[in-house]
Every structure is written in structure tokens, then in C-alpha cells.
Amino acid sequence: MSEFNPFKMAQAQLDDAMELLGLDDSTRTFLRQPMFEATVSIPIRMDDGKVKTFRGYRVQYNTSRGPAKGGIRWHAEETLDTVRALAAWMTWKTSLLELPLGGGKGGVTCDPKELSEREKERLARGYVRQVFPLLHERKDVPAPDVYTNQQIMAWMMDEFESIFREHHRGVVTGKPLQLGGSQGRFDATARGGIYTVREASKHLNIAPAEAAYAVQGFGNSGQNAALLHPKILGGGKLIAVSDSRGGVYNKDGIDPEALVHYKQRTGQVEGFENTEVISNEELLALDVDILYPAALENAITEENASEIKAKLICELANGPVTPEADKILKDKQVFVIPDFLANAGGVTVSYFEGVQNATNYYWDEDEVHKQLDAKMTHAFNAAFDSHKRHKVDLRTGAYLLAVQRVAEACKLRGWV
Ligand code: NAD
Secondary structure: OOOOOHHHHHHHHHHHHHHHHOOOHHHHHHHOOOOEEEEEEEEEEOOOOOEEEEEEEEEEEEOOOOOEEEEEEEEOOOOHHHHHHHHHHHHHHHHHOOOOOOEEEEEEEOOHHHOOHHHHHHHHHHHHHHHHHHOEOOOEEEEEOOOOOHHHHHHHHHHHHHHHOOOOHHHOOOOOHHHOOOOOOOOHHHHHHHHHHHHHHOOOOOOHHHOEEEEEOOOHHHHHHHHHHHHHHOOOEEEEEEEOOEEEEOOOOOOHHHHHHHHHHHOOOOOOOOOEEEOHHHHHOOOOOEEEEOOOOOOEOOOOHHHOOOOEEEOOOOOOEOHHHHHHHHHOOOEEEOHHHHOOHHHHHHHHHHHHHHHOOOOOHHHHHHHHHHHHHHHHHHHHHHHHHHOOOHHHHHHHHHHHHHHHHHHHOOOO
């Protein structure tokens, strides 16, 4: 098998959509590549006194509909191509949700598990010192993603404000509440995903309150999905969970709250009471109604797609299903809620955060949940109509809407 390249995967998905839309060649060529990308070196004084240089990236894929928007990932295998792919998916995501934003993404190649808190702070500030000319609430707004969090956003905002000696609360989102964060941002990605599961279930033969579900990846998105599934859908049985260190399984059900506490205490899920050990591969192949891939890209591939027994997959992670696997799942009539719809709750509440920062007026949590539900439900229904109307899968239906809007914005600006 050739090496997995997420950017090639993002381009393949886009090509399919552009072909169906019949876009002209100049538009296709323009949309297949990022508009702007930067690679930087970030020298950091480590706790042992030595200087280590990290590679950082920021990609602004398309800004025709508004400022670039997208998270920053810290990961040992982060590459420019991963960041390009994620920036492309952000472009289609903000368009699908009709947010007045473009698509961007950032990353640093590093192993966050090996960094002390002080080293993390220096890396966050060092990243901003290298890319600050690109950032601004009207240019490009980062947010947390894999292995970055509220604290890292606070340091990044502070560094940016220190450079300009002005308040710029909207320069990043996913901030702590005390520094202009939004109520409801913390669990927004998972919450939005659960709203789409609720809507999809209405069209499938699934009663989510009685459904068995499994979660792959137990970080921000995975933990909140495990907790919110029963809260929002009125029930359901969590039967397996995995993280990068291993997985746990109990066919009679696992208490999500107790497991989250256990993970917070021990840093892993393995060893949780009354569970058997399960591998990541076994988890993906379990006989569940709903599967939440919430780890990283490339989890379900042509190698294991035929083993999938779930009826519904809610892609909380970005790019967990490869295009080859997508075809296999389609033949097996597995209903897939695609990443740029399923996990759009995070950027939607990030957008609400930006609106609150710009107006300097803050909403309560109920208001955030209500507005998020309205946005997610509207986007799901629009994508579902498109999938029915064009007789394509939901991913392609969603792509058609999102790409069409971006192509129109580029055309109206005279870019293509
Ligand atoms: P996170 O860092 O909080 O959690 C990632 C989790 O995945 C960790 O529990 C890690 O142990 C686990 N993991 C890593 N490799 C694994 C493997 N091979 N098998 C099983 N588990 C593995 O990250 P997150 O913010 O929850 O993001 C997860 C996914 O959701 C990513 O694809 C991210 O791009 C996407 N996403 C996140 C947000 C957000 O707001 N946090 C928004 C949109 C999309």
C-alpha cells in the first residue's frame, strides 16, 4: 500500500465534487491548492538549557468567504501535507455551515507528551512570534486541535497582544472563559456531532436511545461524545473505547462519566474496572449501531472497511475514513456523517466566540446550545437534501454544497 497522504485524499474528494459540479478548469486548478502557506523554524530553550528547533506550519487554504479559521495541532507526525488537508477541510466546513469564514490550519511537529508545561508555553509563544504577521481577527484565527488546549490558546493570545500592545481577544478562539472564551466551546465538537446523529437517526432504522455505541480516541471530542450521547439522545450503551495506549470493552455497557474520571486520573482507558482489553482494530469492527471515530485520520481504510459492522459512523475526527474505504462502506450501506459536517460544532462555536469578542457581549450556555443546534440541524438537512437530490452519498452531497459556495465567492471576487 502506498503511504497515506491526507492532502491527496482531500484533493481526491474535491475532484469528485468539482467533476459533478462541472466547474471550469481555472476554478478547479485554483481550488485544488492552498492560497497561502508558511513553514517556520521555532527555536525553544528547553528545561535542560539546550535549544531545540521545532518546525511549525500555517496554511490559509481559501479566504474567499472570510478570514481563515482553523486549529493548531501539535503532533509528532505532523507534516505540511496534513496541515494542507485539514485547511482544505476547514474551507468546506465553514462553507457548509454558512459561517462567514475561510479555511486554515496550523501545526507543529513535536511530541507534546515529552514537553513540560513551561516548554509548552515557550513553544506556544514561539509559534506566535514566527507567524504573527499572518494572524489577526480579520485575517486568520487559530483554535485548539489535537494536543492543544485552552491554556495554549491563552498563551498564544497573550503573545500576540504583547507584540501589538493592544487587546485582540478574537485573534484565537477556544480560549478560557476568563479571557473571552465562549460558553459551550469545550464540548461543542462532540455536541454538534450528536445533533447530527439525532437528525440522521430519523432517516435510518436506529433508535439512538437504545443504540450500542463505541468511541475510538478519548480526548476532547471522544470523551464528550461518550458523555453527551446519552444526555442528548436520552440513552444508549457505550460498549467500547480506545485511546493511543489501548482499548476497553464491556458488552453490558461502560459508565462514560466514570471512564472519563479514570482517564483524567491515569492518562489511559486501559485497566478500567469491569472491562476487557480490546485492540483498536477490534473496536472498529465491533457490532455496534453507532461508531464515533474521534482520534486521527486514516483509521478506516480499504484494509479494515469490510470488517465494519456499525450502521452509522459519525466522523468526529478529521479524515478517519479514506476514499477507498468510503466506497466499501457505501456498498455495505453504512451511513457516514462526514467529518466536515459531523465535527463542525467546534468551529461553529468558535465563530460564536468571535462574534461575542467583536461585540464585547457574552451569551449564556443555553443560548450557545440553541444556536449550535439550529446551525447543525440546518446544515445536516441541507446536506441530506443534496445527497437525495443528486443521488450521491452524504459526504458528496455536502461537498457539492460547500464547494459550490466557495467557487461562487471566488468567481464574484474575480479570482477565477
Ligand atoms: P485530543 O488530543 O483531545 O484527543 C485525541 C485522542 O485520540 C487521544 O485520546 C489519543 O490518545 C487518541 N488517539 C491517538 N491515536 C490513536 C489511535 N491510533 N487509536 C486510538 N486512539 C488514538 O484531540 P481532539 O481535539 O479530541 O481531536 C480528535 C479529532 O477530532 C482530530 O481528528 C481533530 O482534528 C478532530 N477535531 C477536533 C475538534 C476540537 O474542537 N477539538 C474540532 C474538529 C475536529
